[in-house]
Amino acid sequence: RNYGTITNCYSVGGIEGYSYVGGLVGRNYYGTISNCYSEGDVSGRSSSSGMYVGGLVGYNGYNDEGTIINCYAEGDVSGDENVGGLVGYNESFASIFLDHTVSPIPFSLRNIRLTGTAVPLGSYEMSGAIPLPFNFNFYDTDFSELFISSNGYITFLSGQYVSSARPLPDTYTPNGLIAGFWTYMDPSVGGTIRYQTLGSEGSRQFVIGFYNVPYCCEPGYYPATFEIILHEGTNNIELQYGSTPSITLISVGIENFDGTDGLQVAYGYDVSLNYEGFLITPEGPVERIGAISRSYSTGSVSGTTNVGGLLGDNEGTVYLSFWDTETSGQSSSDGGTGLPTAEMQTASTFTDARWDFNTPVWTIDEGVDYPHLWWELAPLLHAEPEVTLWTSNTISW
Incomplete structure (x- = not known):
């Protein structure tokens, strides 16, 4: 359970559990998750209390609170009830x-x-x-x-x-x-x-x-x-x-x-x-406080009840968020916009939705990959300086 703030974090390992299962967080209560991603597969198994399984978060919100912003999930997600590529169940509302x-x-x-x-x-x-x-x-x-x-x-x-x-x-x-x-x-x-x-x-x-x-x-x-x-x-x-x-x-x-x-x-x-x-x-x-905004998912999603490409079940607010209809195998979601892979790898899809590629928060290798968070690519985009020495030179640190 998350009651605080998680930012600039990621997970890559597979996750398996019963209810409230997520690639990064099982249940996001009053917390805020921003600029994070999950790559691992997520699997839920039946239990008497039901299931909430999501690629990033199993269950988002408590008393209409809980924020997910600028996040994505790539792993495959499977379960029974309330299964989504990004979030299994969302009950958080947004204020504008x-x-x-x-x-x-x-x-x-x-x-x-x-x-x-x-x-x-x-x-x-x-x-x-x-x-x-x-x-x-x-x-x-x-x-x-x-x-x-x-x-x-x-x-x-x-x-x-x-x-x-x-x-x-x-x-x-x-x-x-x-x-x-x-x-x-x-x-x-x-x-x-x-x-x-x-x-x-x-x-x-x-x-x-x-x-x-x-x-x-x-x-x-x-x-x-x-x-x-x-x-x-x-x-x-x-x-x-x-x-x-x-x-x-x-x-x-x-x-x-x-x-x-x-x-x-x-x-x-x-x-x-x-x-x-x-x-x-x-x-x-x-600025939208609460709920899910500017996030996406790409992994395959499977389940029996309340299954969606981005969200399995949604009682709250989803804003400017997407899922890949081809890779997920899901043509519907209880929130968000489903797009084919080509459009999910097109910069204008996201800039038209006012995703931040200027500060930047996001970056994209258009036509090759989905958007990625700028911070995760920073070591590649900011190479270390090169130093050339001749045999007669001395360098001190």
């Missing part, structure tokens, strides 16, 4: 962390109140799905639609509860949101909510505008005017403010899909945003 920066920009309302498509909403209501004219990437996920809340925010997730303002991030719903001016608003008694696409393909802007929408329940009661603007290509988020009240509790910012990460631009009472603008810019790399 992505750095963003916010900077002030000039005031520049697009003002689509007369030209945009109206969104009729009442108090504490959420719109139906509104299609986007381009895919917008938010916290490393592409979206083609969004939902508008009457309370001054948008979300990319369906079925989100409409609530009053809270600080960001916050694990309570709603999540996966952009808060332009999150407070208690009632567009049914005044003002208008509109959306419209501006610009030409490649640099379009999708504008969601709230114009003179009042606070709470009376026409003209502390109305607010603001816009949330999504930029094509850059995935920048622009916030523009006209006249806004500074008496209500508001929250402005963004939040990821489980409320574990976000950026607070403004929060509280007496917050003045009149005629201001802000630009929120995503900055990588994405």
